[in-house]
Structures are given as C-alpha cells and as structure tokens.
Amino acid sequence: MTGATEAFDAAEREMWDGQAEAYAGSFARLCAHPVEALLDAAGVTAGAYVLDVGTGTGAAALAAHGRGARVVAVDADAGMVEAARARGVDARIAVLPELPFPDGEFGAVAGNFVLNHVGRPRAALAEVQRVLRPGGRVALTLWGGRNAGMELLGRACEDAGAVPPEWLPRLDPGEDFDRTAEGVARLLADAGLAEARCVGVGWEHRAGVEEWWSGAAAGIGNVGRVITSQAPATVVRIKQAYERLSAEFADGQGQLVLPCTALLASARVR
Template structure:
C-alpha cells in the first residue's frame, strides 16, 4: 500500500470541514460527472417530480441541479423552473441547456420567501453539512401548501454501488487523510423512516419516504471514468493514490465488474436510494 498523495487543510469545525471538502471534491468535475454518474442520478427524476407535484405552470426550484437533469425534465413538463448549484461549472452546464440557473450554497439561497410551488433536490441532501438547516431554508422558499421532494442515498446499498469501493480495497487503496464526514450531531438515519422523520422535523407535513431500487446500465469504461475523473467520494479515493495503485485498482475493477455483465455486454449495477416528500403547512 502507498499513502495518498493529497490531503485537505485542517478545519476546526467538523461541519465547515465537511462543506469545504464537498466543494473541493466537485470543483472542476462537471465533464467527468456528466459522462458517468449523471446518468445514474437521472433515474429517479420523473418519480421525484411526480412526488413534488410538478406540472404545467408550477414554479419549481431544483436545488443542487448539477448539469440540470431534473430542471430540464421539469421544464419539459411546462413548469417555470429555477435551478441552483454550489459549483460554478455545474451552473454553466445547466445554463448551456437553456435553464435559469445560478450559483448558491445551502443553507442560504438567493431567493425570496415563499417564491416556489415546489422544491426538488436530486441527491443533494447527502452533500450538505447541516441537513436540518438546509431543510429549514427550503421550507422558507416554499409557499404555504407547496411541496418538497428529495432523493438521497440510503444506508442499505445495492451490490452495484459497492463495485468501485471493492476494487479500491482489493487494489490496496488508502483513503486520503481527510474524507468528508458528517458531524454525528448532524447525521440522521438513512432509511425511509429516517428521511420522513427528518422532513417532519423541519416542519413539513404529510412527510413520507420510500426506497427506490433499480439496475443502472453502464459500459465498463463509462463507469470507471467517473471514479478516474475524481467524481464523488470514490473518485476522491482513486485520484489520491499513487499511479501504481491506480493501475491495481483498475485491474481489480475489471475483474470484479465481470459479476455484473449483462447479455448485451454492459454492466447492470443494482442501486438503492430514498425518495422523500412533504408539504409546507
């Protein structure tokens, strides 16, 4: 094993450190994300919009829009869409799709009180250091009776979600000295009940959540490209290794990925996530 090349600067506050690491982790990753994990995260979008009641004329905010997948789908439904993301590169990609996107970082977003009929966030809650404070901000942005819908990764994982992590372990990767870790005081139970409780605690009524399961279809090279491009936590691990370790990880990835090859030669990677929704009183 070799030691990781990169370390993050120390932060006295755990939440500050988490948020700083998340921002650094996504900076400059727009193209790598768009070519890999963006397709994975697109799977729940239609269910997300349904849960938020998004349709013709709905004033909707897509929080953590990334490259604008959920925002574009809402716009295709005839909604009046605004989109926001913490990363300027993601915002530029969303704008290139003709979306009204701007830069903003939870828990303080540049919108007026009660400005929206619906707020959606597709895999954004797991990237904020103060999830309850973030939900309070989203509550502020909704009109009375407005709906919120969020997806996030769950504690229960599909076998496909662990493929890259297994390859890292088998290849002898050592995690960087600092990885984004949520303050235990800010954490919550990553289950359907836990997400519903989190929403209810933020003041949303009729809060509910359910588990989503699907097989993500991807080419071997496409799925590897996200990690090799530094996307998400596994990408941070891969890109922090010495070159010889990356070679070993890649070799192990090719070996382990054979477990998931479908009849068309592509990977069928089982994934699990949570979809929660609620309404502002």
Template sequence: MTETDATAAFDAAERAMWAGRTEAYARSFGRLCAHTVPALLDAAGIAAGTRVLDVGTGTGTAALAAAERGALVRAVDADAGMVAEARRRGVAAEVAVLPELPFPDGEFDAVIGNFVLNHVGRPRTALAELRRVLRPGGTSHAFGSGGGRIAVTLWGARRGGGQELLGAACAAGGAVPPSYLPRLAPDEDFERTPQGLAGLLTEAGFGGAGVEELEWDHRATVEEWWGGVAGGVGNVGLVVTSQNAETTGRIRREYERLCARYDDGEGLLALPHVALLAFGTA
C-alpha cells in the same frame, strides 16, 4: 474539532471535490442520477404552471425535465461549472450554496433536490431553508390546499450491488482513504433509512412526510463507469485519485475482475442501485 469546524470542513471538502469535474460527472454519475428524476417530479406534483426550484441542479437534468412538463423552473447549484453547463442547456440557473438561498419567502410551489442532501454540511438547516421558500398554500391544480411540496432523493444505508462495486475494488486493491474526504459532523448526521429520512423532514417542519425506496439497474460500459472515479467524482473518486500509480493499477484490475458478475451479455454492466425518495408538504 468543534461541530462548527467539522461542518465548515465538510462544506469546504465538498466544494473542492466538485470543482472542475462537471464533464466527468456528466459522463458517468450524471447519467446514473437521472434515473430518479421522473419519480422525483411525480412526488413533488410537478405540472404545467408549477413554480419549481431545483436545488443542486448539477448539469440541469431535473430542471429540464420539470420544464418539459410545463413548469416554471429556477435552479441553483454550489458549483459554478455545473451552473454554467445547466445554463448552456437552457436552465435558468445561478450559483447558491445551501443553507442560504437568494429567494423570498414562499416563492415556489415545489422544491426538488436530486441527491443534494448527501452534500450539505447542515442538512436540517438546509431543509428548513427549502421550507422557507415554499409557498404555504401551493397551487390548486397541483397541491390542493395542502401547501407547497418538497421531494428529495438521497443515497441511503441500503445499497445495491452495483453501488458497492467501486468501493469493493478500492478495498481489494489496498486503497487508503485520504484524510480530506468529506465527513459530516456527528451532531448533523442522521439515519440513512426511510424512517430516518422521514424523521428529518418532519423535524424541519414538513407535514405528511413519506419515504420510499427506488431500485433500478444502471447500465454503463466498463470504461464509462470507471471514468467517473478516474475523474475524481464523489468520495470514491477522491479515494482512487489519491493513490499512487501501483495502487491505482491494483484497484483497476480488481474492478475489472468484479465487473464480470454484472455483465449483461450485451457489452454493458447492469449495476443494481437503491436510493431513497422523500416528500412532504410545507
């Protein structure tokens, strides 16, 4: 398979993975991903009057948070179901698939992307497109003379114990990953470390690129955290839903066994997570 074929296959698998899963995402991983939104907006300098593009908006959580700060927000997502839900919540959202955005050069003061780079087949080209739509001069109250800002989050190589829970249950239950899992072409991949992500932004033309790690405990019930994968959300959801009934039962039993170590004593799981937050200037 050529690099072009591999990228096309990755993007097709991603589109198929998210289709029809808006509700399952919102009930599970959507709540998880909301943890990073305040830090994401701070890193992008979001304030009243800032013209913001939220890329990969999902159900619109980051876009709504930016609007609450008085920003002027537009949003895009590759999945029509996500866009419909974001619109229902009051977000000016439309369908668009990176690395092609329906906006002119320099349209925005800030671009944010909450866990979107994990889901594009050409991350470097996608970042270059995000730089294209950023205003070179920015706005004086938010950016001074440094130009528009980008802030993105990404699941990195260092993972918290809570992130490993579902994968560990799949392994212990004898799950066999399906062949159609999205796999990035080797030439498009990059180190999922602070240094690797900072280098990716620099390579795309952003100045002052920096990366920090965010750590938090995500709290959810046993059923809620299982509900995301049972609904086929994410790669681990594709793994679980591709198994036969016997294997799925084993995975579920292993999951319940492993959950015990994360019980917070109040009926919830306290699941440690780690993510990367990157930022830079156009």
C-alpha cells in the same frame, strides 16, 4: 457551524470543482433515473413555479420544464451551473443553506441527490421551507440502501490494498441522520414539514465498463477521493481489480447491470 461541518462543505466544493464534464459522462445518467418520480412527489405539473436545488447538469430542471412548469435551478458549483445553462436551464449559483430568493417564492422544490452533499441538512431543509409557499411541496432523493456500482468500486479498492486517506471528510455526527426511509421521513417531520414520507426507489443502471470507471477515476464521490489519493501503482491495481470484478455484472453485450436503491422523500409546508 463546527469545524467538521466547515471541512465537509469545503471538501464538497473542492471535489465538484471542474467536474461537470466528468460527471456528465459518468454518474449523471445514474442520478437522472428517479427524476420523474421526484417531480411526481413534488407535485410538479404544468404552470407550477419550481426550484431545482443542486441541479447538477440540469436533469430535473429540464424534466420539470418538459411538464410545462416554470423552473429556476441552483447549484453550488459554477461549472455545473454553466453546463445546465448550456442545456437551456435558468440556473444560478447558490450554496445551501442559503438561497437567493424571497420567502414563499415557489410552489414546489425538488432536490435530486443534493442532501447528501450539504454539511447542515437541517438548516438546508429550513431554507427550503422558507422559499416555499404555504401548502407547497418539497421532494428529495438521496442515497440509501444498495448501490452495486459503488460497492463494485469499493471492492476493487479493497482488493488492491488502497488505504482511505485520513482527511476523507465525514459529516459532523451532530448533523447526521438515519439513512433509512424511516429516518429520512423523521428528519422532514422534525423540520416541521407535514405529510412527511419516504420510500425506496430501485432500478438497474446500465453503463459501460469505462463509463462507470471514469467518474470515480476523476475523483467524484468518496470512492473517487480514495482512488485519486493513491500512488499511481495502486491506482493501476484498483483498475485491474475493477475490470476483473465487474465481470459478475456484465450483460454479455458490453454493459454492466448495476442494481441501485435510493430514497425518495417528500413533504408539504404547513
């Protein structure tokens, strides 16, 4: 594991520490949108034994339970695990690429926007394969394509003259991969998975102006790290620019309409 990978993973743990409530009140609804398609791709039906990796506040685990599946969930952050447990999820702390389960334990693994947050994505995929039964399915979502909400926050930072901090973590180039449908499908195929495919999933996320601002203002995501690293006066300017620029997405009823695109990848263990 390289120094860049260690720095990336450490930064992820630091970013999410204590952020469960802020996430639940901001970006959680955005990330929950493709959950049903994710579970379809993982083949989650009644009676399935499912692992939800990177459960966050438990959206995918709860949806799988609603289908009649038996579900175990893990997350790297203790606060997220506590939040998921409070909603009735059997959640445990685990940090990819290490899962505390025996070989071939599960029939399906679902990971909703988790691959973006691990420093060793290929090792994570290998570990997912290890805990899946032969013929078991894995499905993953990750960001790729347009996310108008994040673009809006980024434009506000630029407009206010915010300078990204030098310490902003980046994935080691040797661990990175092409964030396109073709690139992600190839990542899964190169990991030895069968029937690897990846498609784009698009939707319009609706959120209040303050709701959308709150997650980034709390320091979630790279744009959040940029915002919270600025001097107080710069943060004020960013907020003012955000409020002005957000008008182009307003629906006239107090909500922003933010087009989003994610990637949905799936494959089968041989």
